[in-house]
């Protein structure tokens with residue numbers, strides 16, 4: 001008989017204007033991996049924030065019983081004291097601090113009131129080893145890739161003697177390899193009796209690692225299924241999530257490809273702080289009007305650096321090479337210049353380069369094209385609201401109002417807000433960096449439809465994605481990038497995952 005570790009009953013949570021959770025019932029067994037799936041805004045993060053005390057006792061209705069005792073958490077610290085640790089959708093690391101400092105932030109290893117450096121270092125090294133991370137604890141957090149930062153966060157959870165680990169979309173920002181490593185770790189935790197809740201939009205992953213899956217829709221539980229039930233597959237999860245079957249993951253499209261819209265030749269970019277390191281190496285590529293071009297590469301291949309260097313040198317030190325728009329030489333020295341040439345870049349990390357979370361949804365949407373809304377130098381707020389409403393409808397952004405503060409939107413809906421911003425600049429060349437990160441399957445279909453629509457209007461589109469099925473499903477043509485170089489180019493009909501993988505993993509010559 002499996003032992004129950006947690007029972008949440010009748011959980012109901014209301015935010016101003018939004019009913020986020022309705023009478024939710026959730027039971028977890030000790031040592032299971034329990035996945036929670038649902039559309040953007042379904043209430044997944046909110047449910048876990050209640051479980052971990054982010055939303056304190058009294059701010060919601062219902063009961064939380066952990067290890068047989070009723071819990072009344074007032075803060076994260078309260079739930080941590082019981083062995084419940086949440087790793088949030090948006091990582092909360094401090095890039096300027098070292099790995100060891102990040103791990104022990106708030107509960108330093110001390111002796112006689114002083115931080116014991118040597119002990120901290122040794123304990124951190126031990127914890128890093130336990131998650132299979134071979135890094136010096138003295139390394140600054142900011143120097144690690146996001147996959148490794150994620151592992152450090154988990155090491156940090158282990159330092160707190162975790163019984164129940166909650167991972168909110170831990171692999172959303174990770175490539176295949178990093179994801180597999182993280183999931184293997186979850187698997188190992190299970191064998192040590194640690195219970196794990198995993199929120200993810202990657203259903204293949206969910207089916208690979210979870211014992212049971214609970215699906216939320218509009219704040220209510222639709223069903224809990226066992227992963228080893230022969231009836232359980234991606235189709236069943238999707239039906240439960242969206243309330244209807246979704247037969248195709250990509251909308252149909254008839255490409256109508258015109259002349260070259262944008263291109264770069266011999267594009268070389270060096271590291272911003274280390275002129276000896278070439279990050280983008282002699283890249284030549286182009287995209288035609290009406291064409292969708294994919295860029296596939298492993299983490300660290302230079303995909304984002306390439307895109308940002310094109311977008312007004314927002315990445316890189318010395319940059320050489322030529323850029324062309326409709327066959328004419330253009331300069332792209334600043335972001336303003338790039339926008340002026342009709343280039344838009346939707347960044348991969350919506351927090352760092354994208355949204356102002358404290359501003360309203362409508363001002364985030366209009367931010368990159370205020371000129372289109374200004375009359376006599378003032379932003380026309382009525383028009384701004386109308387535009388935002390139009391995108392809210394088009395992209396199906398779930399919010400109580402376009403005047404709402406962006407931080408109150410669910411992760412996926414924040415992503416849709418960034419996409420809206422750049423669509424509103426009405427660019428000729430749109431560079432999308434991981435456009436569907438954290439977006440649910442149904443909404444992905446809608447976003448692909450919008451990308452197709454833009455291509456049909458004659459825009460040139462470049463899509464960077466770690467999801468190979470996405471690259472293959474969307475692109476007319478694909479470049480593979482490895483170590484900052486283009487290693488191959490394929491047209492739609494030749495595309496297979498194996499072929500792309502082979503050229504993404506090309507050795508450095």
Ligand SMILES: Nc1ncnc2c1ncn2[C@@H]1O[C@H](COP(=O)(O)OP(=O)(O)OP(=O)(O)O)[C@@H](O)[C@H]1O
Pocket residue numbers: 015016018019020038039040041042043044045046047089398399400407408409410411412413438
């Ligand atoms: N602080 C808040 N204030 C107001 N509304 C909120 C707040 N936090 C969440 N919400 C609303 O509650 C609902 C559920 O949000 P939640 O973040 O739990 O969704 P989610 O299932 O995690 O979605 P995603 O897959 O996009 O991360 C959404 O409608 C969201 O806008």
Ligand SMILES: [Mg+2]
Pocket residue numbers: 044045046089168410411412
């Ligand atoms: Mg969420």
